[in-house]
Amino acid sequence: MTLTEKILARASGKAHVAPGDNVWVNVDILMTHDVCGPGTIGVFKREFGKTAKVWDKSKVVIIPDHYIFTADSMSNRNVDILRDFVNEQELPYFYDVIDDPNGHWHFDASRGQLKKQYGSHFTGVCHTTLPWKGHTRPGEILFGTDSHTCMAGAFNQFATGIGNTDAGFILGTGKLLIKVPETMRFYLEGEMSPGVMAKDVILHVIGDIGFDGATYRAMQWEGLGVHTMSMDDRMTIANMAIEAGGKNGIFPYDEKTGDYVRDRVRENGTKSEFEPVEVDAEQSFIYDKTFDLSKLEPTVAMHPDPGNRELAKNLGDVKLDRAYIGSCTGGKTSDFLAFAEVIRGKSVKIDTFGVPATTKVVAELKETQWDGKSVWDILEGAGVRMTENASCAACLGGPVDTFGRMNTPMNCISATNRNFPGRMGHKESRVFLASPYTVAASALTGHITDPREFVS
Amino acid sequence: MSHTLTSKVFVVHDNIDTDQIIPAQYLTLVPTISEEYEKLGSYALIGLPDDKYPVDLVEPGRTKTDYQIVIAGRNFGCGSSREHAPIALGAAGVQAVVAESFARIFFRNCVATGELYPYDSNERLCDIVKTGDEATLDFDHDTLTVNGQTYPLKPLGEVRPVIDAGGIFNYARKSGMIPAQS
Numbered sequence A: 001m002t003l004t005e006k007i008l009a010r011a012s013g014k015a016h017v018a019p020g021d022n023v024w025v026n027v028d029i030l031m032t033h034d035v036c037g038p039g040t041i042g043v044f045k046r047e048f049g050k051t052a053k054v055w056d057k058s059k060v061v062i063i064p065d066h067y068i069f070t071a072d073s074m075s076n077r078n079v080d081i082l083r084d085f086v087n088e089q090e091l092p093y094f095y096d097v098i099d100d101p102n103g104h105w106h107f108d109a110s111r112g113q114l115k116k117q118y119g120s121h122f123t124g125v126c127h128t129t130l131p132w133k134g135h136t137r138p139g140e141i142l143f144g145t146d147s148h149t150c151m152a153g154a155f156n157q158f159a160t161g162i163g164n165t166d167a168g169f170i171l172g173t174g175k176l177l178i179k180v181p182e183t184m185r186f187y188l189e190g191e192m193s194p195g196v197m198a199k200d201v202i203l204h205v206i207g208d209i210g211f212d213g214a215t216y217r218a219m220q221w222e223g224l225g226v227h228t229m230s231m232d233d234r235m236t237i238a239n240m241a242i243e244a245g246g247k248n249g250i251f252p253y254d255e256k257t258g259d260y261v262r263d264r265v266r267e268n269g270t271k272s273e274f275e276p277v278e279v280d281a282e283q284s285f286i287y288d289k290t291f292d293l294s295k296l297e298p299t300v301a302m303h304p305d306p307g308n309r310e311l312a313k314n315l316g317d318v319k320l321d322r323a324y325i326g327s328c329t330g331g332k333t334s335d336f337l338a339f340a341e342v343i344r345g346k347s348v349k350i351d352t353f354g355v356p357a358t359t360k361v362v363a364e365l366k367e368t369q370w371d372g373k374s375v376w377d378i379l380e381g382a383g384v385r386m387t388e389n390a391s392c393a394a395c396l397g398g399p400v401d402t403f404g405r406m407n408t409p410m411n412c413i414s415a416t417n418r419n420f421p422g423r424m425g426h427k428e429s430r431v432f433l434a435s436p437y438t439v440a441a442s443a444l445t446g447h448i449t450d451p452r453e454f455v456s
Numbered sequence B: 001m002s003h004t005l006t007s008k009v010f011v012v013h014d015n016i017d018t019d020q021i022i023p024a025q026y027l028t029l030v031p032t033i034s035e036e037y038e039k040l041g042s043y044a045l046i047g048l049p050d051d052k053y054p055v056d057l058v059e060p061g062r063t064k065t066d067y068q069i070v071i072a073g074r075n076f077g078c079g080s081s082r083e084h085a086p087i088a089l090g091a092a093g094v095q096a097v098v099a100e101s102f103a104r105i106f107f108r109n110c111v112a113t114g115e116l117y118p119y120d121s122n123e124r125l126c127d128i129v130k131t132g133d134e135a136t137l138d139f140d141h142d143t144l145t146v147n148g149q150t151y152p153l154k155p156l157g158e159v160r161p162v163i164d165a166g167g168i169f170n171y172a173r174k175s176g177m178i179p180a181q182s
C-alpha cells in the first residue's frame, strides 16, 4: 500500500484498502478558522441540537487567522462566534486574538496596520500554527475547513480540506466517510542549486501535471531529494498539492520529521505518542515520475492559474506594481530569511508587503541579527512594509481594508500559493506566484527577475 | 423533486475557482444564518471577470437567478474548501452544474450540502452552448438536451441518493448511520 492507503487503512480499522474504496475513518484532529468555523458550528448545532457536545475536546483546534485585522464588523463578529463556542464547549485549543475570554474582538483601524493588535494567545495562519503548537503527528488523520490543510502532509500524515457540513459531521461523530484516492509518486533526486527553492519544485511539478493533474489523488513525495529538504521545504510542497487538484500531499517519515514533531509536542504538552507509516516495497501508483532537483530553475506560475508555468528568466518584460511575501506557503521564518538575503543592503523599487505567517515568525525575525541589525529592521530599512499582525492578510483578498489587498487592477509577484482571478483582491489584478528569492529579486527591479543574479 | 428540469443555461469556461463563485470579501456571511444565506445567493459568480462575462448570473438587486443550470469547462470549483461556493449557487436557485470536470472539494461539498447536482459531461459543452440557451436536464436518464441535441452525462452513482435526500445528514439519518433528530 502507499503511505496514504496505509494511514486510511489504519484509521478505518482495516488490514487493507484500495483506491476507490469508501471508508469511515476516525479523525485525530479537526481544525477550523474564522471564515468557516461559524458555519461549521451552525451546522453542528442545527444537526446535533443546541446542547450537543463535540465528540472529543482535545481533538478540536480553532484558529482565527483569515479576516482578523480589519474593521469589518462581520469579520470581528465571526471571531466572537468562535470564542462563544469555545467557552460553551470548554475547548482547550483556541488561539484567540484577544486574551479576555469574555471580551469582544474589535480591530482599531486608527492604530494602523503595522503595529500588533493581539494578545498573548494569538498565533496567526492556521496551517503554520498547527505544527508549531504540536497538533501535527505522523500517521494521523487531520481534517481542516481549509483547502491548504494538505500542508500537514509534510509530517507523514493524511491531511485534507473539507467543507462546513463535513466538519459539522465530524464535530458530532469524530468520523468521516472518504474515498481512498489513487496515489501519484514524485521521486526527487539530486539537490537544488543556489537560487532555487522548494517553491520552485512545486511550481515546476504543477506546471508539469497541470492545474487539475492530481484531481482526487494523493501526491506522494519520495527519494533522496526529499530527505535533504527541511521540514519548512516539505511544508511548502505539501501545501500546494491542492493547486494541482490533489486530495493530499504526503512525505515519508525520517529523523527530521521525528525531531521536529517531538520538540513541538513536548513544548506544548500535546499528545506525544504517534506511529509513523513507512514506505512499503510494494506500492502501486497511477503516475510515477522522477525529477532531478539540480536541473530546476527559478519558476513562476503566471496569471491566471497555478499551473501556468514559465521560468523567471524568460519573464523579464513583465512589469510589476507590487510584491508580496507571506501566507502559510511563503511566510515562514525560512522564507523571510531567504527573501532578506536578497534584499539586504538594497532598496525595493515597488510597493512591497511582508506578512509573517505567525507571531513566532515576527519574533524570530526581530531576534535574528545580521551584522548587529535584526532581519526585521533590515527589511524595513530596505522599504518593505512589514506588519506584526501575522495572518492571512491579502493572500486571499479579504475585506477592502485588508493589509496588502489589491483594490485596483495591478500586477503583483507573490510568495503565496494561488493566483486565480481576484484571489488577492481586484478581479482584474494579476498575480504571479514565485519563491521568496524570486519575489525579492523582482521587488528590487520592478519586473520579474531571476534571483540568481543576486544569490551566489 | 421533479425528474426533469428545464431552464435557461449560464455558461462559463475552465478553472472557475471558488473566488470567482463567491469572492473572499463575502465570506464573512455565515451560511447557516438564513438572511446571510439569501445574501450569499445574490453574490453567486459575481467574481467572474466582467470583460469575459458581461451577463450576471444574478441580476443586481435580486437574490435569485433565471439560470437554474450552469454549464462549465474543466476543474469547476477549484481553489478553496469554502462551502459558501456551492451554497451561493444553490441559494441563488441553481440546481445543477454540468461541467467537463470538477475540483474534488467542491464536488464533495455539493454532495454534503445537497445544494446542487454536480454532473460530469462527456462533451465540452461550454464550447457548444451559449448563455441563455434553453436546456432540459433529465435526472432519470442522465442527459442534457439543448438546441435539439441530447448529450449523455455521467451518472452520479452513489452520491445521487445523498443529494436527493438533501445532504449527508439527512441521508445518514435515513439510512440509520446517525440517530434521527429528536
Ligand code: SF4
Pocket: A066, A125, A126, A127, A146, A148, A326, A327, A328, A329, A391, A392, A395, A396, A416, A417
Ligand atoms: S495564508 Fe492564504 S492560503 Fe494560507 S490559509 Fe491563509 S488564506 Fe489560505
